[in-house]
Amino acid sequence: MNVSVVGSGYVGSSVAACFADLGHDVVAIDIDDGVVERLNAGEPPIHEPGLPELLSEHAGDRLRATTEHAALRDTDLTMVALPTPSREDGSIDLSIMEAGVRDIGEALAEKDGFHLVVIKSTVVPGTTDERLAPLLEETSGRTVGEEIDVAVNPEFQREGTAVEDFLNPDKIVFGTAGDERSLSLLEELYAPLVGDREIPIVRTGRREAEMIKYANNVFLASKVSIINELGNICKGFGVDSYEVAEAIGLDDRIGAAFLRSGVGWGGSCFPKDTDALRAAARSAGYEPELLDAVVGVNDRQPRRMLELLDGHADVAGKRVAVLGLAFKPGTDDIRGSRAKLVIEGLAERGAEIVAYDPTTAAEHMRDLYPDVEYVDSAAEALAGAHGALVVTDWDEFAALDEEFDAMADPVVIDGRRIVERRDGITYEGLTW
Ligand SMILES: NC(=O)C1=CN([C@@H]2O[C@H](COP(=O)(O)OP(=O)(O)OC[C@H]3O[C@@H](n4cnc5c(N)ncnc54)[C@H](O)[C@@H]3O)[C@@H](O)[C@H]2O)C=CC1
Numbered sequence: 271m272n273v274s275v276v277g278s279g280y281v282g283s284s285v286a287a288c289f290a291d292l293g294h295d296v297v298a299i300d301i302d303d304g305v306v307e308r309l310n311a312g313e314p315p316i317h318e319p320g321l322p323e324l325l326s327e328h329a330g331d332r333l334r335a336t337t338e339h340a341a342l343r344d345t346d347l348t349m350v351a352l353p354t355p356s357r358e359d360g361s362i363d364l365s366i367m368e369a370g371v372r373d374i375g376e377a378l379a380e381k382d383g384f385h386l387v388v389i390k391s392t393v394v395p396g397t398t399d400e401r402l403a404p405l406l407e408e409t410s411g412r413t414v415g416e417e418i419d420v421a422v423n424p425e426f427q428r429e430g431t432a433v434e435d436f437l438n439p440d441k442i443v444f445g446t447a448g449d450e451r452s453l454s455l456l457e458e459l460y461a462p463l464v465g466d467r468e469i470p471i472v473r474t475g476r477r478e479a480e481m482i483k484y485a486n487n488v489f490l491a492s493k494v495s496i497i498n499e500l501g502n503i504c505k506g507f508g509v510d511s512y513e514v515a516e517a518i519g520l521d522d523r524i525g526a527a528f529l530r531s532g533v534g535w536g537g538s539c540f541p542k543d544t545d546a547l548r549a550a551a552r553s554a555g556y557e558p559e560l561l562d563a564v565v566g567v568n569d570r571q572p573r574r575m576l577e578l579l580d581g582h583a584d585v586a587g588k589r590v591a592v593l594g595l596a597f598k599p600g601t602d603d604i605r606g607s608r609a610k611l612v613i614e615g616l617a618e619r620g621a622e623i624v625a626y627d628p629t630t631a632a633e634h635m636r637d638l639y640p641d642v643e644y645v646d647s648a649a650e651a652l653a654g655a656h657g658a659l660v661v662t663d664w665d666e667f668a669a670l671d672e673e674f675d676a677m678a679d680p681v682v683i684d685g686r687r688i689v690e691r692r693d694g695i696t697y698e699g700l701t702w
């Protein structure tokens with residue numbers, strides 16, 4: 271089948287590469303020349319394990335990239351993987367999405383035959399029906415549900431394991447208005463992925479599909495905030511929250527995943543999606559008090575890390591190491607990274623900050639915090655430091671040992687339960 275994907279960022283590039291790998295002919299459309307050039311050269315525009323292999327195999331063959339939206343006319347359906355960032359007040363900013371949908375509609379104005387537009391981006395309930403479908407009609411001159419249609423097919427992949435997650439989903443959600451042509455196109459699209467596996471396919475309405483995506487993310491973010499709240503209480507009692515988490519995770523109703531307490535959740539989506547849903551709930555007349563608290567607990571965790579450091583040292587004018595800048599291991603993405611709040615807190619205390627991350631996350635961070643010293647290894651960051659704050663659970667931090675001996679004052683505040691506690695270092699776990 272011929273598939274177009276509009277937007278070739280974290281989601282679009284991996285989805286495009288995976289669909290090509292599944293045997294479809296895919297054209298990736300992006301407004302960024304650099305992204306298009308990289309994709310055509312078989313190079314990933316972002317750091318994502320498994321993506322380089324897929325791109326080098328399929329670029330120039332089943333996968334090509336272009337800046338021309340007109341290319342989507344030669345395809346059966348178009349996936350929209352455009353960003354949906356937050357506005358200042360937390361509500362969803364649809365401007366990029368609407369500009370992209372406008373581009374798609376204008377291209378479709380000159381296409382004969384049925385075309386399905388599939389919204390992969392995360393949008394608040396009602397967006398597709400109330401904003402995107404009318405915009406498509408206006409720009410294409412076609413009627414949704416007749417010559418064209420729109421479906422919602424949210425994506426649940428994680429950064430760092432995007433390819434594996436996309437190819438092995440726990441569910442696939444098709445949100446449609448019930449049009450059989452749309453459903454059968456979606457089924458044909460995913461048929462090579464599903465094969466004879468029993469992957470649940472949720473066929474539902476467009477609003478429900480939009481809400482399922484938020485509910486999924488917000489539930490997971492809340493789960494981490496609950497374990498962080500419990501972890502903070504555990505710390506006060508001298509209880510190891512990881513032992514508690516392991517035990518409660520044995521209850522099927524709770525489940526073992528997402529019970530790692532620490533400095534909190536970040537990333538490109540949990541923060542923006544919790545904010546967008548809270549704002550959307552408010553504008554629909556509901557006060558989401560629990561979700562407000564979920565965010566409150568999350569924002570408190572970096573502050574608690576700094577308070578633990580304060581308990582051991584006055585860091586004004588002193589060198590302090592920040593280990594890990596990406597919002598989680600396996601990515602160079604710093605969006606929503608807890609490291610930002612940690613760096614800001616250290617700067618307020620007048621510390622000389624030295625930071626290390628194994629990826630190019632440091633380059634992105636440098637744009638925001640140019641006064642921080644970025645170094646090439648954890649050893650270099652730790653040498654001469656009066657404290658170390660571990661913010662990302664990169665495997666290589668678990669192997670650190672004698673590097674701590676080179677610190678001026680070996681105070682280690684572990685926000686991710688990754689460093690081994692041992693004699694010779696003053697170790698503080700955030701929730702244990
Ligand atoms: N990042 C992730 O792991 C996940 C993201 N999502 C959702 O997927 C959506 C996309 O997110 P990301 O991939 O992270 O975004 P991104 O910011 O990484 O990539 C977006 C791409 O769209 C391009 N673009 C902007 N306007 C365009 C236009 N008019 N036409 C063509 N291309 C255009 C940009 O140049 C960029 O390459 C968001 O709604 C997000 O919430 C969902 C699941 C996972």
Ligand SMILES: O=C(O)[C@H]1O[C@H](OP(=O)(O)OP(=O)(O)OC[C@H]2O[C@@H](n3ccc(=O)[nH]c3=O)[C@H](O)[C@@H]2O)[C@H](O)[C@@H](O)[C@@H]1O
Pocket residue numbers: 392425426427428429430487490494527528529530531532533534535536537538539540597598
């Ligand atoms: O919509 C999205 O973009 C995606 O958001 C998350 O994926 P992602 O942000 O890539 O990363 P996660 O692995 O979910 O981690 C999110 C944050 O929670 C933190 N976390 C996670 C698990 C845990 O037990 N404790 C914890 O603090 C991580 O360190 C990280 O900062 C969801 O897991 C995906 O299903 C979803 O598609």
